[in-house]
Amino acid sequence: MGKQVSISVIRRLPRYYRFLGELLRGGVHRISSRELSGKMGLTASQIRQDLNCFGGFGQQGYGYNVEALFHEIGRILGMDQNYKTILVGVGNLGRAVANHMTFDGRGYRLVGLFDNNPDILGETVRGLPIRPVDELEQFCIEEKPDVAILCTPREATKEVVNRLVALGVRGFWNYSPHYDIALNHPGVAVENVHLGDSLMTLCYKVKDLDDPEGDRG
Incomplete structure (x- = not known):
């Protein structure tokens, strides 16, 4: 892989894989980083930075080949290792x-x-x-x-x-x-x-809905 990839990027890879799989099953073959950002709640810049950690997958003016990116992320994650x-x-x-x-x-x-x-x-x-x-x-x-x-x-x-x-x-x-x-x-x-x-984190989030100006430390 060449360079050290941060754990935060690695933790986002399964989410990319899941979303791309859903796009494939929906018949989507090409997508831009902007369109993908709208579906995933990430910025287009963040998506490009994440994927650039593993090489260039997109093409200027074309976006990403959904099937190719899906399989490449699966390979990076080791889905074929068994x-x-x-x-x-x-x-x-x-x-x-x-x-x-x-x-x-x-x-x-x-x-x-x-x-x-x-x-x-x-x-x-x-x-x-x-x-x-x-x-x-x-x-x-x-x-x-x-x-x-x-x-x-x-x-x-x-x-x-x-x-x-x-x-x-x-x-x-x-x-x-x-x-x-x-x-x-x-x-x-x-x-x-x-x-x-995880359950305690959810508790905080629910509490924060009721009291958005509450404990900020």
Whole structure:
């Protein structure tokens, strides 16, 4: 990629990908940065700056080829990688993630589920049996997963992460952010999902609707 791209730009890429996919399904083949800005709530200048981080995609007077840009952003995001993925912690949250998240087409392939609850071991979720966490080592040696989704209880997260890193897992989608994976394992990629933080942010936004001149610090 050549130069370091800011995390704020990277976080906008999935949104570009989603909007471009909707445009494609709607039969739109070409779009200008100004038209795209109107649909996404970003400025045309911001869109051009973001996309220029990865090379020149638009043409003066023509705009962007929607299909070409859609596929190129997908390539940049790694949608074609098909990373082997396991999920640890198949309680209510983990089961919901396993059942409802679309992994195929987003760069992942779910290959294993693990939990310590004896009451659910052997159950099948999304066509995969729930295995005991004791089998992590053997499974990882055989399957060599790249990514782990963590829906583990707070007290179990540190041990599970340490074991998985030692087994070669390189990425974590972490729903258990009480243990700072990135600090303790700087060589892996981590995306923390803070559901509570997101809910509190929404609370502030709703409060701000009622009191726009309120707490400004």
